[in-house]
Amino acid sequence: MRSNISSTGRGKKILPAILIAANVIMLVVGIFTIPPNLRAEAEKESSVPRAEQTSPVTPSPEDEAPPASAESGGVPSSEETGVSLSTEERPDLEDFLWYTEDVAYDGVPSDANIIDSIGSLTGGWKALIIYDTDNEYDAGAMEFLNIALAGTPESLSLTLDWYSIFWSNEGESFDETDMEDGVFFGKWENGGLWASGAGTIRLKQFYEQNGKQYAVGTMDTPDGIPALVALVRP
Numbered sequence: 001m002r003s004n005i006s007s008t009g010r011g012k013k014i015l016p017a018i019l020i021a022a023n024v025i026m027l028v029v030g031i032f033t034i035p036p037n038l039r040a041e042a043e044k045e046s047s048v049p050r051a052e053q054t055s056p057v058t059p060s061p062e063d064e065a066p067p068a069s070a071e072s073g074g075v076p077s078s079e080e081t082g083v084s085l086s087t088e089e090r091p092d093l094e095d096f097l098w099y100t101e102d103v104a105y106d107g108v109p110s111d112a113n114i115i116d117s118i119g120s121l122t123g124g125w126k127a128l129i130i131y132d133t134d135n136e137y138d139a140g141a142m143e144f145l146n147i148a149l150a151g152t153p154e155s156l157s158l159t160l161d162w163y164s165i166f167w168s169n170e171g172e173s174f175d176e177t178d179m180e181d182g183v184f185f186g187k188w189e190n191g192g193l194w195a196s197g198a199g200t201i202r203l204k205q206f207y208e209q210n211g212k213q214y215a216v217g218t219m220d221t222p223d224g225i226p227a228l229v230a231l232v233r234p
Helices: 010-046 093-106
Strands: 113-115 123-131 141-152 155-167 172-175 182-189 192-197 199-209 212-220 226-233
Touching (some): 093 123, 155 192
Antiparallel strands (some): 123 226, 141 155, 155 182, 199 212, 212 226
16 A cells, blocks of 8 residues: 555646656757767777786686675665765756656555654755646746755754756756755654745655665745655665
């Protein structure tokens, strides 16, 4: 059984439209960046000696030994290992395909490990905000940013470090790295959190699956445009 967090109806049509437009931009970027990458790879290969120019190497007994097999079982959670998954790496669309192609429509996977305390969640996250999924305001957009969660259940903060935004009606992405960080303050309640600043962010569910942590929720914007929010790390 999955818990449904998504909008329905026209929202299911508008979200793919935003994604298609964003993917076109990514494809264009790829067309211009792939040739230099291929040239670099070709140069790297040309500098490697051919097999007949090198002396044969006899592997040591240690090299021949097969690697020790890991114990069977699922991947331990970060709560069990005590390892932080915090990240400062900048996000892109591929980081959120789990959300845009699945969770936004079908909800959190039934086999996910739900996280119900803030202890293992502090630190840095990659974040995505999707605006106006029903296209009621002609303001469809996807905004990429980093969010740092800090504090305690009774007094927490979210620091929003803006990165870029893609406006579907303009078909363009705009850099936001010079924008001042947004800071939201709030509390942990009922297995999720809310934090208010320029609007209110409500992250309703946190969960872990296959060594990654995820969060999903909504944002009430100052101008009343509805928005969906997704976080992931590492």
